Amino acid sequence: MAKTKDALDTIVGMLSPYLGETMARAAALAHCQKLGIAVEGTDISREQLDALLRKLTQGLNIFVGREKAAAVVNDINAAMAARGAA
Amino acid sequence: MSRHARVDLVFLIIALATAAPFVLPLAGVATGEVGDELRVYVGNLSKLGFLTCAAVMSLMAAARLERDNPMRPVWRTMAAGLVLFVGGEIVLVMYQVVWRLPSPFPSLADLFFVLAYPFILAGLLRAISAYAETGYPIGTRRERLGTAVAVGGVTVLAGYPVLKPVLAVPAAPLAMLLNVAYPVLDLAVLVPVIILLRIAIRFRGGEVWKVWAGLLAGFLLMTFADVLFGYFTATAHESLDRLVDATYILSYAAIARGALGQYQLLK
Numbered sequence: 001m002a003k004t005k006d007a008l009d010t011i012v013g014m015l016s017p018y019l020g021e022t023m024a025r026a027a028a029l030a031h032c033q034k035l036g037i038a039v040e041g042t043d044i045s046r047e048q049l050d051a052l053l054r055k056l057t058q059g060l061n062i063f064v065g066r067e068k069a070a071a072v073v074n075d076i077n078a079a080m081a082a083r084g085a086a
Numbered sequence: 087m088s089r090h091a092r093v094d095l096v097f098l099i100i101a102l103a104t105a106a107p108f109v110l111p112l113a114g115v116a117t118g119e120v121g122d123e124l125r126v127y128v129g130n131l132s133k134l135g136f137l138t139c140a141a142v143m144s145l146m147a148a149a150r151l152e153r154d155n156p157m158r159p160v161w162r163t164m165a166a167g168l169v170l171f172v173g174g175e176i177v178l179v180m181y182q183v184v185w186r187l188p189s190p191f192p193s194l195a196d197l198f199f200v201l202a203y204p205f206i207l208a209g210l211l212r213a214i215s216a217y218a219e220t221g222y223p224i225g226t227r228r229e230r231l232g233t234a235v236a237v238g239g240v241t242v243l244a245g246y247p248v249l250k251p252v253l254a255v256p257a258a259p260l261a262m263l264l265n266v267a268y269p270v271l272d273l274a275v276l277v278p279v280i281i282l283l284r285i286a287i288r289f290r291g292g293e294v295w296k297v298w299a300g301l302l303a304g305f306l307l308m309t310f311a312d313v314l315f316g317y318f319t320a321t322a323h324e325s326l327d328r329l330v331d332a333t334y335i336l337s338y339a340a341i342a343r344g345a346l347g348q349y350q351l352l353k
Contacts, residue, residue, distance in 0.1 A: 018351070019222070020291030027222040059220030062157050063294050065150060065352045 002084060004037060004044040010083060014076045015056065018064060031055040049080070090293070090350065094343070101339035104132035108332035129331050130183050134175045136338035140304075141168035143345035150352040156216035160209050161348065164301075167205030168341070174198030192260050200264070203271040206305070210278035217285050224285045237280045241273040248313055251320040269316050272309040279305045293351050300344030307337030 008028050015024035032039055035055070037048050044052075053073050060069040087095075107124040111117055117124070144165035151158040177195035181187050189195065217224050252265045279302050286298035311333035318326045 016292060018292050018294055020289045020295055023222060023289045023292065023294075026288070030223045031221070055221060059222045061152075062155060062216055062220050063351065065155065066152050068352065 002044055002049075002080060004032075004039050004042045004048075006083065007044045007049060007080060008032070008039060010079050011052070011056065011076055014072060014079065015060065018060065018072070027056060027059060028052070053077075090296070090347075093346065093350070094296075097339060097343045097346075100132075101136075101336055104128050104339075105332040105335045108328040108335070112326075112328055112332075125328070125331070126182055126186075129335065130175075130179045132335050133338050134172065134179055136335070136342040137168060137172045137175050140338065140342040140345045141165055141172050143342065143349045144168055147345065147348040147352055150349070156219045157213070160213045160216055161345075163205050163209035163212060164345075167202040167209060168345075170198045170202035170205065174202070192264050196264050200267060200271070203275065207271075207275055207278065210275065210282060210305075214278060214281055214285070217282070222288075224288060230281050230285075233281050233284055234277050237277045241276055245269065245273055248317055252316050255320045265316055265320065268312045272312045275305055276309050279309075293347065297344050297347040297351060300340045300342075300347055302344075304337045304339075304341030304344060307333055307340060311337055 008025075011028050012021065012024045015028070018024075019027065029039065031052055035048065035051050037044065037052065053076060057069045057073050060072060064072070107117060107121055107128055111121065144161045148158050148161035148165060151161065174195040174197075177193060177198065178189050181189035181193070214230065218227075248269050249266060252269070253262075255265075257265060282298060283302050286295055286302065289295040289298070311330050314326070314333065315330045317323075318330065
């Protein structure tokens, strides 16, 4: 399990080229709140991460299409895995 | 430099180069007969080129989006409006470039231009709904309604000084109708444009912002150009038509860049 804050930083970094950093962070935090994911000083579970990515992808789909949004999610998962391995 | 940044630079250079023959005389630079010829060819063909690029890119972007994507109808509707703008511009090119005649007013071009507005307006309104469907924090419905009321109020107030000289000048019924219709339609388009700008600015720094900044800046410039055209014509300041032409060129270039940006985002 990764720290929630670290996971959010990774997600925001991957979404920023499309949404801009301000919106990427605001959207991630808003969805965390809706999903009941605490950000500070907690770990994020796989289920929580999947639920968060699902919500963020639903929005990203609208701008970049389903295929590209799925590729972005794959990149986020790969970055999370690399972070976990490190 | 990234590929997108290079495309931005190329667009900017072409837009400024094609607007230059219109801007230079306003700055006191004499361009002579060469300038007159340049203005006929470069002005008409650049407008047609940018509008065609915008229409084609909008159609291609719509085709790439999935059937259930709420942005698909936005780009399709926008494309329909832009295709009509292309139709109007072709009529103007026929008069001014092919037949070397001053384009009459009203003409068939005005039919295309007026018919384009409902599509552009519908596309922009649908875009507001599509943004709302993202689930991202784009502000509340109440905020958007407040913006609509505020912009609507300002446009009504601004519309009076613009329309007053237009109505005061004697004109044939159809010409008068069009002189009034263009600023009114432009000011109607302004309402969703400002709402979308307020939403899109939250995405600044990202590619989504670049797409919508281009598109919305283009529609803002178009409104400005139409209002200037109506005002200068009514107040017999036709010598300032070059400013209007330069504004149209920059407007169409910005719309084309926005549409191209959306297509690139989907690739």
